[in-house]
Amino acid sequence: MFATLAFSLSACQEESVEPIRYGAIEGTVLDARTNRPLANVSISTNPATGSYVTDALGRFKIDQVPTGQVGVTARKTDYNPVTATLTVNEGQNTPISIQLEKPAAATPPGAPTRPDPVPGSTNQATEITLSWHPANAAKNDSLRYDVVLYEGNNINQRNLLTNSKDSTVLATGLLYNTTYYWQVTVRNPAGAIARGTVWSFQTRALPDNRYLYARTVGGNTDIYSSNETGANLVRLTSAMTVETAPQLSPNRDLVAYSSNANGQFQLYIMNRDGSNQRRITTLSAESYNNAGIGYRWSPDGAQLIYTHYDQLLRINRDGTGLTLLATAPSGRHFRECDWTTQQGGRLMVQTIGVNPYDSELYLYNVDGTNPVLLVGNLPGRVDSPSFSIDGRTVLYTRDVAGFNDANGRQLDSHIFAQRIDGSSTVDITAGTGSGNPGSKATGTNDIMPRYSPDGFRMIFVNRTNDNLSPPEIWAADLDGRNRAKLFSNGFLPDWK
Known part of the structure:
Protein backbone atom coordinates (compact mmCIF):
# COMPACT_ATOMS: atom_id res chain seq x y z
CA MET A 1 0.00 0.00 0.00
CA GLU A 101 -9.05 46.13 -50.52
CA LYS A 102 -12.44 46.68 -52.06
CA PRO A 103 -13.77 43.74 -54.06
CA ALA A 104 -13.41 43.85 -57.82
CA ALA A 105 -16.69 44.94 -59.40
CA ALA A 106 -18.46 42.47 -61.57
CA THR A 107 -19.62 45.35 -63.78
CA PRO A 108 -18.76 49.07 -63.89
CA PRO A 109 -21.42 51.54 -62.74
CA GLY A 110 -23.91 52.88 -65.22
CA ALA A 111 -23.14 56.25 -66.82
CA PRO A 112 -25.14 59.18 -65.35
CA THR A 113 -28.35 60.20 -67.13
CA ARG A 114 -31.19 62.78 -67.08
CA PRO A 115 -29.07 65.94 -66.82
CA ASP A 116 -30.52 69.28 -65.77
CA PRO A 117 -30.37 71.68 -67.52
CA VAL A 118 -31.38 69.76 -70.60
CA PRO A 119 -28.46 69.52 -73.05
CA GLY A 120 -28.43 72.42 -75.48
CA SER A 121 -30.47 74.68 -73.18
CA THR A 122 -30.11 78.45 -73.68
CA ASN A 123 -30.84 81.56 -71.62
CA GLN A 124 -29.50 79.98 -68.44
CA ALA A 125 -28.52 81.97 -65.36
CA THR A 126 -24.88 82.70 -64.56
CA GLU A 127 -25.32 80.82 -61.30
CA ILE A 128 -26.95 77.45 -61.93
CA THR A 129 -27.44 74.10 -60.20
CA LEU A 130 -26.36 71.13 -62.32
CA SER A 131 -27.96 67.77 -61.51
CA TRP A 132 -28.03 64.22 -62.88
CA HIS A 133 -29.21 60.72 -61.98
CA PRO A 134 -27.21 57.50 -61.61
CA ALA A 135 -28.21 54.76 -64.07
CA ASN A 136 -29.25 51.33 -62.74
CA ALA A 137 -28.03 52.13 -59.24
CA ALA A 138 -29.43 50.49 -56.13
CA LYS A 139 -30.48 52.74 -53.28
CA ASN A 140 -27.62 51.60 -51.05
CA ASP A 141 -24.89 51.91 -53.72
CA SER A 142 -21.96 54.02 -52.47
CA LEU A 143 -21.34 55.89 -55.71
CA ARG A 144 -19.03 58.90 -55.95
CA TYR A 145 -19.00 61.66 -58.56
CA ASP A 146 -16.52 63.99 -60.23
CA VAL A 147 -17.83 66.93 -62.28
CA VAL A 148 -15.77 69.09 -64.64
CA LEU A 149 -16.89 72.25 -66.44
CA TYR A 150 -15.40 73.80 -69.58
CA GLU A 151 -16.00 77.37 -70.76
CA GLY A 152 -16.66 77.63 -74.50
CA ASN A 153 -13.49 76.90 -76.44
CA ASN A 154 -11.33 77.26 -73.33
CA ILE A 155 -9.58 73.96 -72.66
CA ASN A 156 -9.00 74.85 -69.00
CA GLN A 157 -11.42 72.91 -66.82
CA ARG A 158 -13.03 73.74 -63.49
CA ASN A 159 -13.45 70.86 -61.07
CA LEU A 160 -16.87 71.44 -59.56
CA LEU A 161 -16.99 68.15 -57.63
CA THR A 162 -14.37 65.57 -56.67
CA ASN A 163 -15.22 62.18 -55.13
CA SER A 164 -18.55 63.45 -53.80
CA LYS A 165 -21.73 61.58 -52.91
CA ASP A 166 -23.84 64.51 -54.16
CA SER A 167 -25.65 64.29 -57.48
CA THR A 168 -26.04 68.09 -57.73
CA VAL A 169 -23.53 70.93 -57.79
CA LEU A 170 -23.80 74.73 -57.94
CA ALA A 171 -21.82 76.38 -60.74
CA THR A 172 -21.10 80.04 -59.96
CA GLY A 173 -19.23 82.91 -61.60
CA LEU A 174 -20.31 81.98 -65.13
CA LEU A 175 -19.99 84.48 -67.97
CA TYR A 176 -22.94 85.83 -69.89
CA ASN A 177 -23.70 84.70 -73.44
CA THR A 178 -21.26 81.79 -73.15
CA THR A 179 -21.58 78.10 -73.98
CA TYR A 180 -20.46 75.72 -71.23
CA TYR A 181 -19.73 72.00 -71.43
CA TRP A 182 -19.84 69.65 -68.45
CA GLN A 183 -19.22 65.98 -67.79
CA VAL A 184 -19.93 63.69 -64.84
CA THR A 185 -17.76 60.72 -63.91
CA VAL A 186 -19.27 58.09 -61.58
CA ARG A 187 -17.18 55.71 -59.47
CA ASN A 188 -18.29 52.64 -57.50
CA PRO A 189 -16.68 51.42 -54.22
CA ALA A 190 -14.31 49.16 -56.18
CA GLY A 191 -12.94 52.12 -58.10
CA ALA A 192 -14.54 51.18 -61.44
CA ILE A 193 -15.70 54.29 -63.33
CA ALA A 194 -18.09 55.33 -66.08
CA ARG A 195 -18.06 58.74 -67.78
CA GLY A 196 -21.24 60.41 -68.87
CA THR A 197 -21.90 62.16 -72.14
CA VAL A 198 -20.54 65.70 -72.47
CA TRP A 199 -23.56 68.00 -71.98
CA SER A 200 -23.83 71.70 -72.80
CA PHE A 201 -25.86 74.81 -72.00
CA GLN A 202 -25.63 78.51 -72.85
CA THR A 203 -25.97 81.40 -70.42
CA ARG A 204 -28.25 84.34 -71.07
CA ALA A 205 -27.16 87.53 -72.80
CA LEU A 206 -25.39 90.20 -70.77
CA PRO A 207 -27.99 92.64 -69.41
CA ASP A 208 -27.54 96.18 -70.68
CA ASN A 209 -26.93 97.65 -67.24
CA ARG A 210 -26.49 101.42 -67.27
CA TYR A 211 -25.27 101.79 -63.70
CA LEU A 212 -21.85 100.96 -62.30
CA TYR A 213 -20.71 101.43 -58.72
CA ALA A 214 -18.37 100.11 -56.04
CA ARG A 215 -19.72 98.21 -53.06
CA THR A 216 -18.07 96.85 -49.91
CA VAL A 217 -19.36 93.49 -48.67
CA GLY A 218 -17.70 91.67 -45.79
CA GLY A 219 -14.81 94.12 -45.84
CA ASN A 220 -14.07 93.47 -49.52
CA THR A 221 -14.66 96.20 -52.14
CA ASP A 222 -15.70 95.16 -55.65
CA ILE A 223 -17.43 96.55 -58.72
CA TYR A 224 -21.05 95.86 -59.61
CA SER A 225 -23.48 96.81 -62.35
CA SER A 226 -27.28 96.86 -62.33
CA ASN A 227 -30.30 98.48 -63.89
CA GLU A 228 -32.11 101.45 -62.33
CA THR A 229 -34.05 99.23 -59.89
CA GLY A 230 -31.00 97.34 -58.69
CA ALA A 231 -32.11 94.22 -60.57
CA ASN A 232 -29.86 92.31 -63.00
CA LEU A 233 -27.10 92.77 -60.45
CA VAL A 234 -23.75 91.65 -61.86
CA ARG A 235 -20.60 91.40 -59.75
CA LEU A 236 -17.78 92.25 -62.12
CA THR A 237 -14.76 91.74 -59.83
CA SER A 238 -14.14 89.26 -57.04
CA ALA A 239 -10.49 89.57 -55.98
CA MET A 240 -9.53 89.88 -52.32
CA THR A 241 -7.97 93.29 -53.08
CA VAL A 242 -9.79 96.62 -53.57
CA GLU A 243 -11.43 97.18 -56.97
CA THR A 244 -13.18 100.55 -57.18
CA ALA A 245 -14.10 103.71 -59.13
CA PRO A 246 -15.68 102.04 -62.20
CA GLN A 247 -16.32 104.09 -65.36
CA LEU A 248 -17.95 102.82 -68.53
CA SER A 249 -16.27 104.08 -71.70
CA PRO A 250 -18.29 106.62 -73.74
CA ASN A 251 -18.82 104.03 -76.50
CA ARG A 252 -19.95 101.55 -73.78
CA ASP A 253 -17.62 98.70 -74.72
CA LEU A 254 -15.17 98.63 -71.79
CA VAL A 255 -15.15 99.36 -68.07
CA ALA A 256 -12.18 101.17 -66.52
CA TYR A 257 -11.51 100.83 -62.81
CA SER A 258 -8.71 101.03 -60.27
CA SER A 259 -7.25 98.25 -58.16
CA ASN A 260 -4.50 97.91 -55.57
CA ALA A 261 -3.77 94.32 -56.58
CA ASN A 262 -0.05 95.06 -56.92
CA GLY A 263 0.16 97.15 -53.74
CA GLN A 264 -0.55 100.51 -55.40
CA PHE A 265 -3.71 101.70 -57.12
CA GLN A 266 -3.33 101.22 -60.86
CA LEU A 267 -5.82 101.61 -63.71
CA TYR A 268 -7.35 98.52 -65.29
CA ILE A 269 -9.89 97.85 -68.01
CA MET A 270 -12.22 94.88 -68.51
CA ASN A 271 -15.12 93.80 -70.66
CA ARG A 272 -18.60 94.77 -69.51
CA ASP A 273 -19.21 91.28 -68.15
CA GLY A 274 -16.04 91.45 -66.00
CA SER A 275 -13.92 89.26 -68.26
CA ASN A 276 -10.47 89.99 -69.71
CA GLN A 277 -9.25 92.17 -66.85
CA ARG A 278 -5.88 93.77 -67.60
CA ARG A 279 -3.73 96.55 -66.16
CA ILE A 280 -2.93 99.54 -68.38
CA THR A 281 -0.77 101.75 -66.14
CA THR A 282 2.68 101.37 -64.63
CA LEU A 283 2.75 104.74 -62.85
CA SER A 284 0.20 104.49 -60.05
CA ALA A 285 -3.12 106.37 -60.01
CA GLU A 286 -2.46 107.86 -56.56
CA SER A 287 -1.82 111.23 -54.91
CA TYR A 288 -2.81 113.15 -51.77
CA ASN A 289 -6.14 111.69 -50.58
CA ASN A 290 -6.49 109.84 -53.87
CA ALA A 291 -6.84 106.05 -53.77
CA GLY A 292 -7.35 105.47 -57.50
CA ILE A 293 -10.29 107.84 -58.05
CA GLY A 294 -8.51 110.54 -60.10
CA TYR A 295 -9.06 109.51 -63.71
CA ARG A 296 -11.48 109.99 -66.61
CA TRP A 297 -12.19 108.60 -70.09
CA SER A 298 -11.66 110.86 -73.07
CA PRO A 299 -15.00 111.76 -74.72
CA ASP A 300 -14.22 109.45 -77.67
CA GLY A 301 -13.25 106.51 -75.41
CA ALA A 302 -9.79 106.15 -76.98
CA GLN A 303 -7.74 107.54 -74.07
CA LEU A 304 -7.85 108.31 -70.37
CA ILE A 305 -6.40 111.07 -68.24
CA TYR A 306 -5.31 110.32 -64.69
CA THR A 307 -3.44 111.86 -61.79
CA HIS A 308 -0.16 110.58 -60.40
CA TYR A 309 0.93 112.72 -57.46
CA ASP A 310 1.82 116.14 -58.98
CA GLN A 311 1.45 114.89 -62.58
CA LEU A 312 -1.56 114.94 -64.89
CA LEU A 313 -1.09 112.15 -67.43
CA ARG A 314 -2.80 110.92 -70.58
CA ILE A 315 -2.66 107.30 -71.73
CA ASN A 316 -4.18 105.22 -74.53
CA ARG A 317 -6.74 102.63 -73.53
CA ASP A 318 -4.29 99.83 -74.37
CA GLY A 319 -1.66 101.26 -72.00
CA THR A 320 0.55 102.85 -74.68
CA GLY A 321 1.33 106.50 -75.36
CA LEU A 322 1.80 107.74 -71.79
CA THR A 323 2.09 111.55 -71.96
CA LEU A 324 2.67 114.19 -69.28
CA LEU A 325 0.10 116.99 -69.70
CA ALA A 326 0.71 119.21 -66.67
CA THR A 327 2.51 119.51 -63.34
CA ALA A 328 0.74 120.73 -60.22
CA PRO A 329 1.96 123.84 -58.35
CA SER A 330 4.76 123.27 -55.84
CA GLY A 331 3.63 121.42 -52.73
CA ARG A 332 0.33 120.30 -54.32
CA HIS A 333 -0.97 117.21 -56.09
CA PHE A 334 -3.62 116.63 -58.71
CA ARG A 335 -6.64 114.61 -57.56
CA GLU A 336 -9.97 114.30 -59.45
CA CYS A 337 -10.49 115.36 -63.05
CA ASP A 338 -12.86 115.44 -66.05
CA TRP A 339 -12.67 116.01 -69.83
CA THR A 340 -15.06 117.60 -72.33
CA THR A 341 -14.73 118.25 -76.06
CA GLN A 342 -17.33 121.03 -75.86
CA GLN A 343 -16.45 124.73 -75.63
CA GLY A 344 -13.29 124.09 -77.61
CA GLY A 345 -12.27 121.19 -75.37
CA ARG A 346 -11.36 121.60 -71.71
CA LEU A 347 -10.01 119.63 -68.77
CA MET A 348 -11.24 120.17 -65.22
CA VAL A 349 -8.66 119.24 -62.57
CA GLN A 350 -8.64 119.43 -58.79
CA THR A 351 -5.41 120.37 -57.02
CA ILE A 352 -4.99 119.49 -53.38
CA GLY A 353 -2.51 120.04 -50.56
CA VAL A 354 -1.57 117.67 -47.78
CA ASN A 355 -4.89 118.37 -46.03
CA PRO A 356 -8.04 117.21 -47.86
CA TYR A 357 -9.81 120.55 -47.32
CA ASP A 358 -6.96 122.41 -49.09
CA SER A 359 -8.53 122.11 -52.53
CA GLU A 360 -9.04 124.16 -55.72
CA LEU A 361 -10.55 123.50 -59.17
CA TYR A 362 -8.79 124.57 -62.39
CA LEU A 363 -9.71 124.59 -66.05
CA TYR A 364 -7.00 123.52 -68.52
CA ASN A 365 -6.78 123.22 -72.27
CA VAL A 366 -6.88 119.57 -73.39
CA ASP A 367 -3.12 119.64 -73.93
CA GLY A 368 -2.58 120.62 -70.29
CA THR A 369 -1.80 124.29 -70.90
CA ASN A 370 -3.36 127.56 -69.69
CA PRO A 371 -4.64 126.73 -66.19
CA VAL A 372 -7.48 129.00 -65.04
CA LEU A 373 -8.77 128.98 -61.45
CA LEU A 374 -12.53 128.27 -61.36
CA VAL A 375 -13.16 127.46 -57.66
CA GLY A 376 -10.75 128.82 -55.10
CA ASN A 377 -9.68 127.41 -51.77
CA LEU A 378 -12.93 127.83 -49.80
CA PRO A 379 -13.62 126.74 -46.21
CA GLY A 380 -14.57 123.04 -46.14
CA ARG A 381 -13.70 120.36 -48.69
CA VAL A 382 -14.21 120.97 -52.42
CA ASP A 383 -14.35 117.73 -54.45
CA SER A 384 -15.59 115.78 -57.48
CA PRO A 385 -15.67 118.11 -60.52
CA SER A 386 -17.83 116.88 -63.41
CA PHE A 387 -18.65 118.58 -66.75
CA SER A 388 -22.20 118.91 -68.06
CA ILE A 389 -22.89 117.42 -71.49
CA ASP A 390 -22.55 120.82 -73.20
CA GLY A 391 -19.40 121.63 -71.25
CA ARG A 392 -20.78 124.94 -69.98
CA THR A 393 -21.34 123.91 -66.35
CA VAL A 394 -19.45 121.96 -63.72
CA LEU A 395 -20.84 120.01 -60.78
CA TYR A 396 -18.78 119.79 -57.62
CA THR A 397 -19.29 119.38 -53.87
CA ARG A 398 -18.35 121.56 -50.90
CA ASP A 399 -18.86 121.22 -47.17
CA VAL A 400 -20.93 124.36 -46.47
CA ALA A 401 -20.25 123.88 -42.75
CA GLY A 402 -16.70 125.01 -43.53
CA PHE A 403 -15.33 122.14 -41.44
CA ASN A 404 -11.58 121.90 -42.05
CA ASP A 405 -10.80 118.44 -40.75
CA ALA A 406 -7.37 116.92 -41.35
CA ASN A 407 -8.92 113.44 -41.65
CA GLY A 408 -11.27 114.60 -44.40
CA ARG A 409 -14.55 114.41 -42.50
CA GLN A 410 -17.36 116.64 -43.78
CA LEU A 411 -20.40 117.79 -41.82
CA ASP A 412 -22.78 119.19 -44.47
CA SER A 413 -21.52 118.66 -48.00
CA HIS A 414 -23.71 120.12 -50.78
CA ILE A 415 -23.71 119.73 -54.55
CA PHE A 416 -23.05 122.92 -56.52
CA ALA A 417 -23.39 123.77 -60.20
CA GLN A 418 -21.15 126.52 -61.57
CA ARG A 419 -20.85 127.98 -65.07
CA ILE A 420 -17.29 127.72 -66.37
CA ASP A 421 -17.36 131.44 -67.19
CA GLY A 422 -17.98 132.10 -63.49
CA SER A 423 -21.31 133.81 -64.11
CA SER A 424 -23.50 131.62 -61.91
CA THR A 425 -23.11 129.32 -58.91
CA VAL A 426 -26.12 127.35 -57.62
CA ASP A 427 -26.38 125.27 -54.43
CA ILE A 428 -28.40 122.35 -55.80
CA THR A 429 -28.68 120.50 -52.50
CA ALA A 430 -30.23 123.57 -50.85
CA GLY A 431 -32.67 124.07 -53.72
CA THR A 432 -35.59 122.35 -52.00
CA GLY A 433 -34.92 123.95 -48.64
CA SER A 434 -33.81 122.15 -45.50
CA GLY A 435 -36.47 119.92 -43.94
CA ASN A 436 -38.79 120.00 -46.94
CA PRO A 437 -39.94 116.73 -48.56
CA GLY A 438 -37.19 115.41 -50.80
CA SER A 439 -34.43 117.45 -49.16
CA LYS A 440 -31.13 116.09 -47.88
CA ALA A 441 -31.41 114.55 -44.42
CA THR A 442 -29.73 116.50 -41.64
CA GLY A 443 -26.35 115.05 -40.66
CA THR A 444 -25.61 113.63 -44.10
CA ASN A 445 -23.36 114.61 -47.00
CA ASP A 446 -24.11 114.78 -50.72
CA ILE A 447 -20.91 113.76 -52.53
CA MET A 448 -19.55 112.30 -55.81
CA PRO A 449 -22.05 113.87 -58.27
CA ARG A 450 -22.19 113.08 -62.00
CA TYR A 451 -24.56 114.19 -64.72
CA SER A 452 -27.07 111.70 -66.07
CA PRO A 453 -26.70 110.61 -69.73
CA ASP A 454 -29.54 112.94 -70.81
CA GLY A 455 -27.98 115.89 -69.00
CA PHE A 456 -31.15 116.78 -67.05
CA ARG A 457 -30.57 114.78 -63.89
CA MET A 458 -27.64 113.78 -61.72
CA ILE A 459 -26.47 110.75 -59.77
CA PHE A 460 -24.65 111.15 -56.47
CA VAL A 461 -23.85 109.55 -53.12
CA ASN A 462 -25.46 110.41 -49.80
CA ARG A 463 -24.05 109.14 -46.53
CA THR A 464 -24.07 110.01 -42.84
CA ASN A 465 -21.36 112.47 -41.85
CA ASP A 466 -19.78 110.05 -39.37
CA ASN A 467 -19.20 107.62 -42.28
CA LEU A 468 -20.38 104.71 -40.14
CA SER A 469 -23.48 103.78 -42.15
CA PRO A 470 -23.16 102.31 -45.66
CA PRO A 471 -23.30 104.95 -48.42
CA GLU A 472 -26.36 105.20 -50.67
CA ILE A 473 -26.63 106.13 -54.34
CA TRP A 474 -29.29 108.70 -55.22
CA ALA A 475 -30.58 110.58 -58.25
CA ALA A 476 -32.22 114.01 -58.49
CA ASP A 477 -33.21 116.73 -60.92
CA LEU A 478 -30.69 119.49 -61.52
CA ASP A 479 -32.66 121.83 -59.28
CA GLY A 480 -32.40 119.34 -56.40
CA ARG A 481 -36.01 118.15 -56.60
CA ASN A 482 -37.30 114.61 -57.03
CA ARG A 483 -34.54 113.08 -54.95
CA ALA A 484 -34.81 109.30 -54.99
CA LYS A 485 -32.59 106.57 -53.61
CA LEU A 486 -31.44 104.11 -56.26
CA PHE A 487 -29.19 101.66 -54.41
CA SER A 488 -28.04 100.92 -50.88
CA ASN A 489 -24.41 100.27 -50.07
CA GLY A 490 -22.79 101.83 -53.12
CA PHE A 491 -20.37 104.62 -53.95
CA LEU A 492 -18.44 106.19 -56.85
CA PRO A 493 -21.37 105.65 -59.24
CA ASP A 494 -21.28 105.92 -63.03
CA TRP A 495 -24.39 106.25 -65.27
CA LYS A 496 -24.20 105.95 -69.03
Missing part, protein backbone atom coordinates in the same frame (compact mmCIF):
# COMPACT_ATOMS: atom_id res chain seq x y z
CA PHE A 2 2.84 2.36 0.78
CA ALA A 3 4.35 1.82 -2.69
CA THR A 4 1.06 2.61 -4.36
CA LEU A 5 0.69 5.93 -2.49
CA ALA A 6 4.22 7.05 -3.41
CA PHE A 7 3.58 6.38 -7.09
CA SER A 8 0.39 8.42 -6.99
CA LEU A 9 2.11 11.49 -5.47
CA SER A 10 4.88 11.33 -8.05
CA ALA A 11 2.36 11.32 -10.91
CA CYS A 12 0.60 14.47 -9.61
CA GLN A 13 3.83 16.44 -9.54
CA GLU A 14 4.59 15.70 -13.24
CA GLU A 15 1.17 17.09 -14.46
CA SER A 16 1.47 20.69 -12.99
CA VAL A 17 0.18 23.52 -15.44
CA GLU A 18 2.47 26.28 -16.74
CA PRO A 19 1.14 29.95 -16.19
CA ILE A 20 -0.32 31.80 -19.24
CA ARG A 21 1.83 34.67 -20.47
CA TYR A 22 0.48 37.81 -22.24
CA GLY A 23 1.54 40.57 -24.60
CA ALA A 24 -0.36 43.27 -26.57
CA ILE A 25 -1.12 44.13 -30.19
CA GLU A 26 -1.18 47.69 -31.58
CA GLY A 27 -2.42 48.02 -35.14
CA THR A 28 -3.56 50.32 -37.95
CA VAL A 29 -5.97 49.51 -40.78
CA LEU A 30 -5.57 51.35 -44.12
CA ASP A 31 -7.33 51.49 -47.47
CA ALA A 32 -5.08 49.57 -49.86
CA ARG A 33 -5.80 51.94 -52.77
CA THR A 34 -5.63 55.35 -51.06
CA ASN A 35 -3.46 54.44 -48.03
CA ARG A 36 -5.90 56.38 -45.87
CA PRO A 37 -6.83 55.12 -42.38
CA LEU A 38 -10.14 53.29 -42.07
CA ALA A 39 -12.41 53.88 -39.08
CA ASN A 40 -15.00 51.47 -37.66
CA VAL A 41 -13.20 48.33 -38.85
CA SER A 42 -14.17 45.24 -36.82
CA ILE A 43 -11.14 43.45 -35.34
CA SER A 44 -11.11 39.91 -33.91
CA THR A 45 -8.36 37.42 -32.97
CA ASN A 46 -7.70 33.69 -32.94
CA PRO A 47 -7.30 32.63 -30.15
CA ALA A 48 -10.23 34.83 -29.28
CA THR A 49 -9.64 37.87 -27.08
CA GLY A 50 -12.76 39.92 -27.74
CA SER A 51 -14.17 42.29 -30.38
CA TYR A 52 -12.59 45.62 -31.19
CA VAL A 53 -13.22 48.57 -33.59
CA THR A 54 -10.70 50.98 -35.12
CA ASP A 55 -10.89 54.66 -34.18
CA ALA A 56 -11.05 57.68 -36.54
CA LEU A 57 -7.35 57.26 -37.33
CA GLY A 58 -7.75 53.58 -38.13
CA ARG A 59 -6.00 52.47 -34.94
CA PHE A 60 -6.75 49.67 -32.47
CA LYS A 61 -5.05 48.11 -29.43
CA ILE A 62 -5.65 44.70 -27.85
CA ASP A 63 -4.26 44.03 -24.39
CA GLN A 64 -3.95 40.65 -22.67
CA VAL A 65 -3.18 38.66 -25.83
CA PRO A 66 -1.72 35.20 -25.15
CA THR A 67 1.87 34.85 -26.35
CA GLY A 68 2.66 32.83 -29.43
CA GLN A 69 1.04 32.70 -32.87
CA VAL A 70 -2.11 34.89 -33.11
CA GLY A 71 -4.38 35.47 -36.10
CA VAL A 72 -5.86 39.00 -36.44
CA THR A 73 -8.89 39.46 -38.73
CA ALA A 74 -10.16 42.86 -40.00
CA ARG A 75 -13.65 43.24 -41.49
CA LYS A 76 -15.45 46.28 -42.96
CA THR A 77 -18.47 46.70 -45.23
CA ASP A 78 -17.52 47.12 -48.92
CA TYR A 79 -14.05 45.61 -48.28
CA ASN A 80 -12.64 42.10 -48.47
CA PRO A 81 -11.79 40.71 -45.00
CA VAL A 82 -8.11 40.15 -44.24
CA THR A 83 -6.47 37.83 -41.67
CA ALA A 84 -2.84 38.36 -40.68
CA THR A 85 -0.71 36.14 -38.40
CA LEU A 86 1.89 37.47 -35.99
CA THR A 87 3.90 36.33 -32.99
CA VAL A 88 3.11 37.93 -29.64
CA ASN A 89 5.91 38.08 -27.09
CA GLU A 90 5.44 38.39 -23.37
CA GLY A 91 5.18 41.93 -22.04
CA GLN A 92 5.67 43.52 -25.45
CA ASN A 93 3.48 45.60 -27.83
CA THR A 94 3.50 43.90 -31.22
CA PRO A 95 2.74 46.29 -34.10
CA ILE A 96 0.73 45.33 -37.17
CA SER A 97 -0.53 47.19 -40.25
CA ILE A 98 -3.42 45.74 -42.25
CA GLN A 99 -4.53 46.92 -45.69
CA LEU A 100 -8.08 46.26 -46.88
